[in-house]
Amino acid sequence: MTGGLILLAADRDGGARIVWFAGVVPTIAALVWEIVQSLRRGEVGVDIVAALSMTAALVFGEELAAAVVAVMYAGGTFLESFAEFRARREMHALLSRVPRSATRHRDGALEEVPLDAVAPGDRLLIRQGDAVPVDGEVAGGSALLDTSALTGEPLPVRFGSGGAVMSGATNVGEAFDLLASRAAAESTYAGIVRLVEEAQRSKAPMSRMADRWSLGFLAVTLALAAMAWWASGDPVRAVAVLVVATPCPLILAVPVALVGGMSCASRFGVLIKGARVLENLARTRTVILDKTGTLTIGHPAIVEIRPADGLSEEELLALAAALDQASKHPVAQAIVAEAVARQLKLPVPSGVTEFPGQGVAGNVAGRAVKVGGLDFAGDGNAAPILDGRPGSVLVALEVDGVFAGHMVMADNLRAETGTLFAAMRHLGVERILLATGDRTDVAETIAYGLGLEAVHAELTPDQKVLLVLTERKNGPVMMVGDGVNDAPALAAADVGVAMGARGAAASAEAADVVLLVDRLDAVLGALEIAQNARDIAWQSVAAGIGLSVAGMIAAALGYISPVQGALLQEAIDVAVVLNALRSLRIRPRHV
Template sequence: MPSVPSLLRRYPFVTATLVVAVVGLVLWTSGATTQVGWLFGGYALVIAAVQLVGMVKDLRSGNWGIDILAITAIVATVVVGEYVASILIVLMLTGGEALEDFAANRATRELNALLTRAPQIAHRLADAGDNAEDIAATSVMIGDLLLVRPAEIVPVDGALVSPEASFDESSLTGESIPVTKQAGDAVMSGAINGSAAVTVRATATAKNSQYQRIVALVTEASASKAPVVRLADRYAVPFTIVSLLIAGVAWLVSGNPVRFAEVLVLATPCPLLIAAPVAFLGGMSRAARNGVIVKGGGVLETLARARTVVFDKTGTLTTGTPAISAVNPAPPFGADEVLALAASAEQYSSHVLAASVMRAARDAGLNLVAADSASEVATFGVLARFGTREVAVGKLSFIASHAPEAAAAELVGGELAIYIAIDGRFAGSIIARDSVRSNAKATIAALAALGVKRNLILTGDAQTTADQVADALGVTEVHADCLPGDKVDLVRGIAERPVIMVGDGVNDAPVLAVADVGIAMGAKGSTAASESADVVILVDDISRTARAVAIGHDTVRVALQSIWLGIALSVGLMLVAAFGFIPATAGALLQEVVDLAAILNALRAIGGRRDAHVQRVPAPTRAGTPDVAVG
């Protein structure tokens, strides 16, 4: 925690105000009351001039604020001789920055923890030998063998070489229970090793590792300003008018100009200027604690207003790791020949099914060969040449353009087909099964309960496959065989807005960017998808989509409650002061209490720790309503 001297240096106006107050107290005790008035009044007018300069700059840039109330209150109290009240108002204004900074630091504690924990050192091992060489984490190369000592942070993404290990991934996923890994399992940078030293084989450089990606997202997120903060600014004009009207009427009816100052002392801007930003920083912090990076407070506000959700299918509503269940060759081709050539061609594809085909071929003991040339037609398939043989692998429509006799395979629920043509002849199909996520249906129901009533599936897969997934989840609107451009056009054409788009692949990046809120399943998804999205889910759990919307609702509610709490208390006290029941000095002290109440209420947006431990959307209750943790 910062020391008192460092805090005083950090906030010079607060320091100067306190010094003036202490000097004034000394003068008053010595009987120099006239000098106290000149000191307090002169200093207050200097601060009012500084505030006026800042207000004029804001007005020129088109930003309307309520600094005019504070300036008017300072001048009014000085004019009527309420010097103690004027210095209290100045202390409130200069101390507002310190209060905001403290509250913001409290709200962003979890976000800042990510930045301060970035791994700096790695212990590199020779493949033969036990001596570890300490190197900078940024110097680690793919394939390096690294030693991770007990309780150390994993420096880069890697694969576990040791037989077994336990890692704390709470700072990455929000999961408080340590995760046990076996040899060959992926280990994320930023995870904390357990009680035994282990070895890890680097699979990515520091720059491209999961932890550094999170740090980059957090840095971007923490620098944003929410539209609701601008909404709070828009309360300034009516609040200023009401405050001046109450003060003017009080002066007119009473005939006492002191009454004008007594009312305006209670009409200060801090609840509007501080409470909303604190609430949104708290909401972003809460989301990060739940394994969700939100790139800005404005995203939380849009999530709270969302009315439509659009899902990609593969890797989003489904697990994204389909397994090959059958190879159906068309004569005269054999099953091994079809699988081997298809897998060799799929080496040049970025589609999620490519890895499944290659894995099935290797498991069958088949050799994959390098192509002389290969090209991928995005979302359609791959065309590769091996010597004199031309192999096309992909969708039925793509294969039919090379082999007109291509026929659709018969599929059952959850299955999808990859088609193959060899030398212009239809060579058959490979059947894969990609299971629907166990909590996908509950997530859709949870979103509906949160006001996101309309749901769609947009996918590049075949209509029959998409329909099977939609039937299993209760989704009635499906658009299949979509190119990336088709998805963009469909999302732009949706009338029920704001629209959330949830996806995970490279082909989802354009539509994530054009949606009102793009949510990327970043645990296994592409960097391109994460960079173009507004929200990145760091764990492979679609229920965090509903969690993000719930946090958005909570954050906006708390922000608006804080704004209205400050306004209501200020207006109520102004009405009381209008009848002469609150002296100016007492009013200035009461306004400090109003400010503190608004800020403390805004800090509620950080949320309780309980929702950090809810790792999935529970199944629907007997009544069919999902039990969603919203904090």
């Protein structure tokens, strides 16, 4: 384009036309290829009008008009593809939880081997903090595993000798030996990854917003161009109509508005992986929520403190937290966190011994203290303590050999859920469901009083996918989750939303939207931004097409030449793009 203008200014008209011709031909070729591929998929879009206008302009010697159209079309296409690539690039730490190697016992020694080299029957060492690489059984002793990413169970689970362990669980206790029962490619975690890939392949591609008006606009354009040629006998009038009709408001305004919405959302801690995702987000009618780490905070917290006679709540908590400072157990860390939040003074414990699966014993300020289960931290004569809340655990305290009370711990609802669902419904969501791998009684207790349409518990990853597909009959479905077991459903949903602040990499990779802040109500901001960006896009399209139709009529009557039409179209483009840029200034109320 620029080279041709320089040659034109130097009175080298022939050279300018050659340069413009040479620049437009590759654009037309690429456009024709894209049109053919779209037709094979059963899609017809506005690209046909752009191809016709450039081709007709070249055929009838209007190379400058063709070059202007080519520049505008290429710019809009690049903007849309670049924005989607930029968003996807942020998530390329693909499945970082997947172990790449395993520590295997061989001939009385330990060796580090590639994961693919592990065979059924191999004895593996699983150290504290390691992810279990393959499915297997605990070989002697016991194992304390965090299975929340796989099953939704928020609290660590203890597996005894011979207990079946799934790959992808994390060892939060002492090191243990695992007897491999399956190869890595056949294990649970690998199966979940395959489900994600299959769901992504089977997900129907969403047509661009611009294509929705394409057939009608194409018909009007061709009819008006044919009438102008027939009535005047001048093919240049038809070229002028086509050039003015080039749907740059559709090609440019839509991606600018949607990309602007994506950029706006990122400022509020929401990563949206493409303009198509944002468009579908605005149409969401059903929301399916995972429980652990999504609807709940995802880790144990103290629900109630019940001291025995002679101790206050704060004294009980301070003694337990002081001793638990020496433990890495998630429950111990939660107790310490609660004490710190209450600004309690915690002396340094001494003589600490941790008993895996039972509790911790040691000295705190000259007193012998035990923290753990009732069978570990009690004098043996404490009356049985029952708590009616499903999913809760009891942590007992013993001081100087006497039972001193206990704490009730559970995975609590997020604080923001109180107003979350009413706000969702205000934004057009019609159905809200809970889907979890946790037990039915735990799920129903958590969901009580929330006004959900349905609660689905004890679901496997493929059952979550089936639920997503079933709910599509009610409209576009959003799935919100954070664990590895949620990844297939996130990939299958129209919009998959991952709690990325603390969630698994598999769910973040499979999702279309990642919440970078650890707040579920960030979904509300995403919905509002998406709807406002979509509205701005439609406003820009309506204004741009209206002005283009007026220009087409003027071109058909001979008042506008092809070059003038191209310049007029560019002026229209500037106007609609400036309007589309308003999406950068969206201020959602629900943040």
